[in-house]
Amino acid sequence: MKYNIKQLEQMANTLRQDVIRMLVKAGSGHTAGPLGLADIFAALYFNVLKHNPKNPKWVQRDRLCLSCGHVVPIRYAAMARAGYFPLSWLKTLRKLGSKLQGHPSYQDMPALEHSSGPLGQGVSVAVGMALAAKMNKQKHFVYCVTSDGEQDEGQTWEAVLGAAKYKLDNLIFILDRNNIQIDGTADKIMPLKPLCEKYEKFNWHVLHIDGNNMKELLAGFAKAKKLKGKPKVMICHTVPGKGVSFMENKWEWHGKAPSKLEAEKALKKLGSLSW
Ligand SMILES: Cc1ncc(C[n+]2csc(CCOP(=O)(O)OP(=O)(O)O)c2C)c(N)n1
Numbered sequence: 001m002k003y004n005i006k007q008l009e010q011m012a013n014t015l016r017q018d019v020i021r022m023l024v025k026a027g028s029g030h031t032a033g034p035l036g037l038a039d040i041f042a043a044l045y046f047n048v049l050k051h052n053p054k055n056p057k058w059v060q061r062d063r064l065c066l067s068c069g070h071v072v073p074i075r076y077a078a079m080a081r082a083g084y085f086p087l088s089w090l091k092t093l094r095k096l097g098s099k100l101q102g103h104p105s106y107q108d109m110p111a112l113e114h115s116s117g118p119l120g121q122g123v124s125v126a127v128g129m130a131l132a133a134k135m136n137k138q139k140h141f142v143y144c145v146t147s148d149g150e151q152d153e154g155q156t157w158e159a160v161l162g163a164a165k166y167k168l169d170n171l172i173f174i175l176d177r178n179n180i181q182i183d184g185t186a187d188k189i190m191p192l193k194p195l196c197e198k199y200e201k202f203n204w205h206v207l208h209i210d211g212n213n214m215k216e217l218l219a220g221f222a223k224a225k226k227l228k229g230k231p232k233v234m235i236c237h238t239v240p241g242k243g244v245s246f247m248e249n250k251w252e253w254h255g256k257a258p259s260k261l262e263a264e265k266a267l268k269k270l271g272s273l274s275w
């Protein structure tokens with residue numbers, strides 16, 4: 001069943017609460033990116049993706065690659081809510097022996113499509129999957145979530161070149177333009193502007209989206225699917241830490257988990273009555 005905009009917005013808020021609960025229990029991990037990406041993951045898992053949680057290896061499924069692996073808590077939350085595994089597993093994030101590792105582990109959870117963590121690698125995996133789909137005349141799309149920090153990786157641009165060469169119009173990058181990375185604002189660490197023109201000159205279709213606006217997101221995905229002849233990138237402007245005012249737009253929350261007190265405050269801001 002495809003969720004409507006209101007249901008998707010509610011789901012995004014639920015996912016944000018899940019992320020806070022997971023991280024405080026884990027005691028370490030990444031907070032800002034996952035909160036900023038909640039709307040995108042709600043849209044993907046509850047409206048956009050052709051997938052079957054009960055049959056994760058269904059051949060005709062759309063592939064979702066997560067290249068910036070550190071934001072995986074938001075993907076775990078969306079997968080649990082979509083029925084890939086029990087919600088109780090979310091409490092095991094980052095624990096020894098858990099399937100929910102701090103960075104995606106394909107060995108532990110094949111529904112993730114591939115492992116990631118070293119930035120820049122997942123985009124190449126996505127290009128390979130899209131090329132394979134073309135060669136096999138398969139109809140599914142390959143989506144790849146990548147981050148602005150990842151645009152600093154040389155490997156990203158090798159993948160971008162390759163995708164254009166093979167005119168992979170079954171490939172859609174979802175670029176999280178949240179303007180932060182590990183130890184500063186993204187553009188201070190490495191200026192990326194003009195990012196849109198860079199992708200255009202590399203022969204990609206480029207869309208600009210407010211990545212925290214569900215209506216824009218759904219329209220963006222629909223448009224991206226239709227564009228032909230070139231790979232597509234949806235540059236999604238998101239607010240890192242979205243929904244928790246004391247975390248919003250602060251790079252300091254890139255890789256820090258909330259304390260118990262901070263988590264309680266965050267959950268209140270997200271409208272939760274309990275923890
Ligand atoms: C190849 C590689 N170099 C460095 C790192 C360390 N690292 C982890 S996250 C990160 C920042 C990435 O920026 P971004 O994905 O934009 O972070 P966010 O928006 O989630 O804060 C860095 C440099 C890494 N994981 N892989």
Ligand SMILES: [Mg+2]
Nearest residue numbers: 148149180181
């Ligand atoms: Mg970033």
